[in-house]
Amino acid sequence: MKFRELWKLSSTVYKEISFQSIFSLRVGSALPQRGKSDVKRLVKNAGVSTLISKLITTFFIAIFGFTVFLPMTNLVHPSPASPSRDIVLMGSVSAFLAVVMFLIVFMGLQVSTAFVSSKIADILGAMPLSKNEVSNIIFLCFLRMFDIPLVTGVAVFLAAYFWVGGSILGGLLALVAVAISEIFALGLTISSAKFFYSRVAAGGGRSKWQTFTRVVFMIVWILPTFGAYIVINFAGNIVQSFASITQSLTSILQVLVLVFPFSYGFLVSYATFFKTSDYTLILFSAGSSIVYAFLALLSFRWVTRTVRTIGGGGVITRFREIVKDTWIRPQIPWVGIIRKDLRIASRVPAFASLFLLPAMQTIILALSFSSFTDLGLNVTLGTLTGISLITLLLPPTLLSMEGLASAYTRSLPMKKRTLISAKTLLSVATYLISLVVLLFVAVILNRSLSLILIYGGIHGLAISAGIMLELTLLTRKFWKEGFAVGNIYSRLTSYILILIPGFIVAMAPIMSIIAVSYLSTSLALSTFMFLVFAFSEFVTMTAVVALQK
């Protein structure tokens, strides 16, 4: 079969995998059986969502690619205190290579997990194709998942390098370096996805230890995503700090040039400026770069082999354990829903990240506000606004969990108010965790806790009301449709229209303080107004939820 035909066939398989990953069909949801046009729209949305996901990665790579080289442009007229250009370039190149690797790995994880868990061979195996053709289609399909980010990585890196005045030799080395980084990224992605699927997603187990390890795996799984986010936010600062530290401690450099991506960072920098006279460093970095190139070659071979094996027979999940009893512990309905949600979240990264997102965002917000010496009312309210906006993103996705297996669970005698109460409690618990994180950061930064405690606590009532409002609107709109994930996200306007009232309710008490501050400077009056607004909203929404059947 010609390459063109194989490429075309791989497109069909790729579309199916995208569809599965976007709509979580692997975890048991069902498409609403409606008209043909609806299903067609969902399929189209799946394709668009996958493309958007690729474009977001590409966008991050492009932005980061140029941001990371910005410190170089500041050195056109260097001050005596500035670090030398070769060290800064080494930092920029190394940071870019590391971040490209991280971004490709973590942004591609969801789709590669779907790839690992899908039984492509079941579809292709029955067709009149040779084993070699099937394996080629599978490999091409895997490449399709990363095509745009991979190409962008190379293009942006080279463009940014020549933008800051790179040499031809340096450009060639940069090309090799970024290719190696991308090969390592593909290797890491597929091995992580394989490990995740076989040990976490498809791994059962009842003991507390197994549950604990699953949660740890999940946290490890999610944290680097936030790490990449922080790195991108502070790219320039990181490169600058790296350059300053390396310059002041030259002994570090001798170790760093042995480590990827610094080995290539140093080599590219040397090929650009030919500045250092320390031949040991050149020798070390060249030697280690050759070793990494060899490792990349091995990694590439492993990736091609593994991808083909996965497609050919799927990943074997862990062995079943011996079951001692079949005892179950039924709870009251809302506890049952919470327990089910937490169990799903411990196995599905998309949901697990939801619970960590507000706490992580709180750390970022707290760090942003750390420059303020006094944690006064304005800073407290600003931070609380940030936390509440992030927390209020949680309920719609939390409710979309009900879309998993909705074709079955909708037949259960579940009351709307039970569902809303359970999801509200989970969302509020996430807010409270964020508040605890904020308090912890305040203690570390040696700031006053009283305002965070008082306002954060009271604001919890308004956030609960906002959450209940969102959930009430969502259940009214999607109850009959079973909350399928695709239903909520494919209707972006409805989604946004549901978020806005929630935001308004959560922000109303804060707005009341701002309004009162124009009339009086009394903190007691402001606090009283804040409490009155938050409490009234909470009572009203609790009554509305109680009336839901």
Add this chain to the structure above:
Amino acid sequence: MDTTAVRVQELSISYGTFVAVENLSFRVRNGEIYGLLGPNGAGKTSTIKVLVGVLTPRSGEVEIYGTPISDEVASKSQVGYVPEEVVLMDSLTPREFFEFISSIRRLEPSTANSRLERFVSAFELKQYFDTPIAALSMGNKQKVAIVAALLHDPKLLILDEPLVGLDARSSRILKELITFHAKKGGAVIFSTHIMEVAEKLCTRVSIINRGKIVGEGTVDELRKLVKDAEGSLEDIFLKVTEQEAGMQDLIKALEEEA
């Protein structure tokens, strides 16, 4: 005393402009195993989905033990349902799934566990109890769905092609359970494409074609309807769904081609 378990009156279901079911009416009484038969796309599953509250009809009335299906919690509490396509919460294990189901149905731990133990042993599910549903075979997923449907001892069982994927032993056990449930006074609505099973198991059957009931009654009553005293349910089915005409010629043509 009213023995009606299910009353369906003038039920119509549509997907956009496509009408799947039109003016369908039938009753199922206590102690009955009511078979819903029909060719693919006839409207059986759509009808069943309305009965269990998964699908909203365009019009019509449906009552489960006198409770309209609009009273969702009350009507759903009386039903045990096995869907045609087993889509369970794949990331949960059967144990976790049963815990969720029994929590929503507010089952007492002792009652739930004693019933669960019996069913798990009957369907040989114990060894898979802590394995994620995603890792189970289709047959074992089907068994999980069956056990979940039976767990709360429902008055009405609605089973949409429940034998698909089951091994001979489990299939036999399920058929016995269905018969026993009806003998106890419960009602069963059972959809299948296997005519022999329907003929042996069902008290009454209803044949749906293109969204309408084209024949309803016991097998004997249907024989009278098609004026075929000896015919099997399959023969009757093919006649009333107008699929028999030309079928012999088609088979002959296929034979010749082969």
